Amino acid sequence: MSPSVRVGIVGTGWVGSSVAISTLHAGVAHELLLHDVLAELAEGEAMDLAHGAAFYPAATVRSASLDDIQTCDAVVIAAGRGGRSGESRLDLLKDNAHVVGGIAGRFRDYPGLVIVVTNPVDALTYHFAATSGLPHERVMGTGTILDTARLRQMIGRALDVAPQSIHAHVIGEHGDSEVVLWSSARVAGVPLRQWLGWTDELERQLAHNVRVAAYEIIRRKGATNHAIGLVTATLLRTLLRGENRVLTVSRVQDGTPELADVALSLPAVVGARGALEVVTPGLSSEERGQLERSAAVLREAIRSLP
Numbered sequence: 001m002s003p004s005v006r007v008g009i010v011g012t013g014w015v016g017s018s019v020a021i022s023t024l025h026a027g028v029a030h031e032l033l034l035h036d037v038l039a040e041l042a043e044g045e046a047m048d049l050a051h052g053a054a055f056y057p058a059a060t061v062r063s064a065s066l067d068d069i070q071t072c073d074a075v076v077i078a079a080g081r082g083g084r085s086g087e088s089r090l091d092l093l094k095d096n097a098h099v100v101g102g103i104a105g106r107f108r109d110y111p112g113l114v115i116v117v118t119n120p121v122d123a124l125t126y127h128f129a130a131t132s133g134l135p136h137e138r139v140m141g142t143g144t145i146l147d148t149a150r151l152r153q154m155i156g157r158a159l160d161v162a163p164q165s166i167h168a169h170v171i172g173e174h175g176d177s178e179v180v181l182w183s184s185a186r187v188a189g190v191p192l193r194q195w196l197g198w199t200d201e202l203e204r205q206l207a208h209n210v211r212v213a214a215y216e217i218i219r220r221k222g223a224t225n226h227a228i229g230l231v232t233a234t235l236l237r238t239l240l241r242g243e244n245r246v247l248t249v250s251r252v253q254d255g256t257p258e259l260a261d262v263a264l265s266l267p268a269v270v271g272a273r274g275a276l277e278v279v280t281p282g283l284s285s286e287e288r289g290q291l292e293r294s295a296a297v298l299r300e301a302i303r304s305l306p
C-alpha cells in the first residue's frame with residue numbers, strides 16, 4: 001500500500017455510510033473523503049465517523065467536493081436511489097443512469113480505480129465506463145460479490161460449515177437473471193452435489209433465497225447496507241493492497257467476444273491495476289444457457305441507456 005492511501009465515497013446514504021465504516025475498520029484508507037449532493041449529509045457523516053477515530057486504524061475523515069474526490073486512489077460510487085418494495089433493480093435504471101452518468105462525465109481524466117455500487121450495478125458499470133472512457137479494468141461494479149457472499153453464508157448454514165470454507169460462485173447479472181454455478185461448487189474439494197444429504201430441492205431453495213435476499217431485506221427495513229459495506233471494503237482492500245484475490249466483480253467483458261457489449265460478473269483476479277484478468281469458469285451446458293440469457297437481459301437494459 002502506498003504511504004498515504006486516499007479513498008473517496010460519492011453518495012453517503014445507507015450504502016455509502018456503511019461502506020465508510022467498513023472501510024475504516026478494514027484499515028485500508030489513511031484518508032477517507034465523502035461527497036454527497038446533499039453537502040450537509042456528507043459533512044455530518046464525516047464528523048460522526050471521525051469521532052470514532054480512537055477505535056479504528058489511524059485515518060482521517062472529511063467531506064469533499066467532487067473535484068477533490070478525484071485525488072483519491074479509489075472512488076466508490078454509491079449515489080442514486082435504492083429500490084422500493086416491489087421494484088426490481090432494473091426498474092432503477094432511468095433515475096440512476098442520470099446520476100451516475102453525470103458523475104462519470106467528470107471522471108474522464110481520473111487516474112485511479114472506480115467501484116460502482118449503485119443499482120442496477122451492471123448496466124451502470126457499463127454506463128460509467130462508456131461515459132468516462134476509462135479503461136474497462138479500472139471501472140468495476142461490486143456485481144455478484146454480494147450474491148456470492150450470500151450464497152456461501154446460506155450453504156454454510158445448511159451444511160454447518162463456515163462460509164469461508166465454501167467455494168461457490170454466482171455470476172452474470174446482480175439481479176433476477178443471476179446464475180449460481182452449482183456444477184463447480186465445492187467444500188474441501190468435494191463437489192456439493194455429492195455432499196451427504198444434498199438435494200435438488202435444497203439447491204433450488206438456496207438459489208431462490210439468494211435471488212430474493214435484497215427484496216426480503218428491503219421489505220423489512222427499507223434498504224440493504226451492511227453486507228454491501230463489507231463487500232465494498234473487501235474489494236477496496238483487494239485493490240489497494242494488490243492482493244490478486246479472485247472476486248466476481250462486474251466489468252465490461254471485452255476479453256470475451258460474445259459478452260463484449262455488456263458488463264456482468266465473472267470471476268476475475270483483482271489487484272492493484274483493477275480487474276485485469278477475467279477467469280472463464282467451467283460451466284455446465286445449463287449454466288452456459290443461463291449466462292447467455294443473463295447477458296441478453298443486460299444487453300437490453302444497456303441499449304435503453306440515455
Ligand SMILES: NC(=O)c1ccc[n+]([C@@H]2O[C@H](COP(=O)([O-])OP(=O)(O)OC[C@H]3O[C@@H](n4cnc5c(N)ncnc54)[C@H](O)[C@@H]3O)[C@@H](O)[C@H]2O)c1
Nearest residue numbers: 011013014015036037079080081082117118119121223228
Ligand atoms: N450493488 C449492490 O450490491 C447494492 C447493494 C445495496 C444497495 N445498492 C444500491 O446503492 C445505491 C444507494 O443506495 P442507498 O440505500 O444508500 O440510497 P440512499 O438514498 O440512502 O443514498 C443515496 C445517496 O446518493 C445521494 N446522491 C444522489 N444523487 C447524487 C449525486 N448526483 N451526487 C452525489 N450524491 C448523490 C443522495 O443524496 C443520497 O444521500 C442504490 O442504487 C442501491 O440500489 C447496491
